[in-house]
Amino acid sequence: MAQLIRELFVRHFDNDLLRQANDQAAFDVSAGRMVVSTDSHVISPLFFPGGDIGSLSVHGTINDVAMSGARPLYLTAGFILEEGFPLADLEKIVRSMAGAATDAGVPVVSGDTKVVERGKGDGVFITTTGIGMVPGGVNISGDRARPGDAILVNGTIGDHGIAVMSSRENLEFETAIQSDSAALHGLVADMVEAVSTIHCLRDPTRGGLATTLNELAQQSGVGMRLREDAIPVDPSVIAACELLGLDPLYVANEGKLICICAHEDAQRLIEVMREHPLGRRAAIIGEVVADEQGFVQMETGFGGSRMVDWLAGEQLPRIC
Numbered sequence: 001m002a003q004l005i006r007e008l009f010v011r012h013f014d015n016d017l018l019r020q021a022n023d024q025a026a027f028d029v030s031a032g033r034m035v036v037s038t039d040s041h042v043i044s045p046l047f048f049p050g051g052d053i054g055s056l057s058v059h060g061t062i063n064d065v066a067m068s069g070a071r072p073l074y075l076t077a078g079f080i081l082e083e084g085f086p087l088a089d090l091e092k093i094v095r096s097m098a099g100a101a102t103d104a105g106v107p108v109v110s111g112d113t114k115v116v117e118r119g120k121g122d123g124v125f126i127t128t129t130g131i132g133m134v135p136g137g138v139n140i141s142g143d144r145a146r147p148g149d150a151i152l153v154n155g156t157i158g159d160h161g162i163a164v165m166s167s168r169e170n171l172e173f174e175t176a177i178q179s180d181s182a183a184l185h186g187l188v189a190d191m192v193e194a195v196s197t198i199h200c201l202r203d204p205t206r207g208g209l210a211t212t213l214n215e216l217a218q219q220s221g222v223g224m225r226l227r228e229d230a231i232p233v234d235p236s237v238i239a240a241c242e243l244l245g246l247d248p249l250y251v252a253n254e255g256k257l258i259c260i261c262a263h264e265d266a267q268r269l270i271e272v273m274r275e276h277p278l279g280r281r282a283a284i285i286g287e288v289v290a291d292e293q294g295f296v297q298m299e300t301g302f303g304g305s306r307m308v309d310w311l312a313g314e315q316l317p318r319i320c
Helices: 002-013 053-066 087-104 159-168 185-194 208-220 235-244 263-274
Strands: 033-041 071-082 108-116 124-134 150-153 200-202 223-227 258-261 283-289 296-299 305-307
Touching (some): 002 087, 033 053, 053 124, 071 087, 071 185, 087 108, 087 124, 150 263, 208 223, 208 258, 208 296, 263 283
Parallel strands (some): 071 108, 223 296
Antiparallel strands (some): 071 124, 150 258, 150 283, 200 258, 223 283
């Protein structure tokens, strides 16, 4: 284990704090509000179009921290390895994870590795924890949506879930569907700089856009009204969902965010989002309404209306 840590993990994650080889990482922080988030990743398959469990574990936790408006500072990582897991695959995962952390500017500064007996795991599970700092004057929370607010997304929905499902089931489509997995903290920083009074941010991962909006509606005690024609979905994802019997609204995302802001700030935020590579297809998809029941409803393309309820069960297990 000492050799594995030294020759694999430390070599790829190398930084000043990790190199100290303590059981913890000590670092200085500025005064302010700190944010911490932990996420476990058990995705199947481990490698999929547009990413793998390594980059996903970095992006997922960075995004959870960033949804508070915080600047992510550091990551820790825990690995549960099954006996006999190929070392070449492990190195590929660690290399991808290290690359994602380097690209994001958020180093992995501490971690742990355990091995379980063959048949007691499923290759590799990764748990990551992120720490960040919230800028002064920023107060973003899921309970701050208010009637009249606008609902925004930064791009097409459902890409990640369909990419994983197509890889898992060996499905082939006319166009390659890639996971949207990405670190969103740079986009969030630009948004917060432009409008520091954003009310809510949330990444619609497991359960997709529909479930996440229901969570926010419940937290804030409001309703939401969506416009089906305004929600960006790639045509290839629509086709794949029709083939698989899935609704894109409930399919997981890993590089998308929902933003709820005052109506008068929406257009400014859309302009800022579209200037960033991860927000090119940003759109205003609906508004927050007064509703004690906390219902999420959608105006369909046919002029009707339907309920957008919570996801019952799990459409795509082992998706993140």
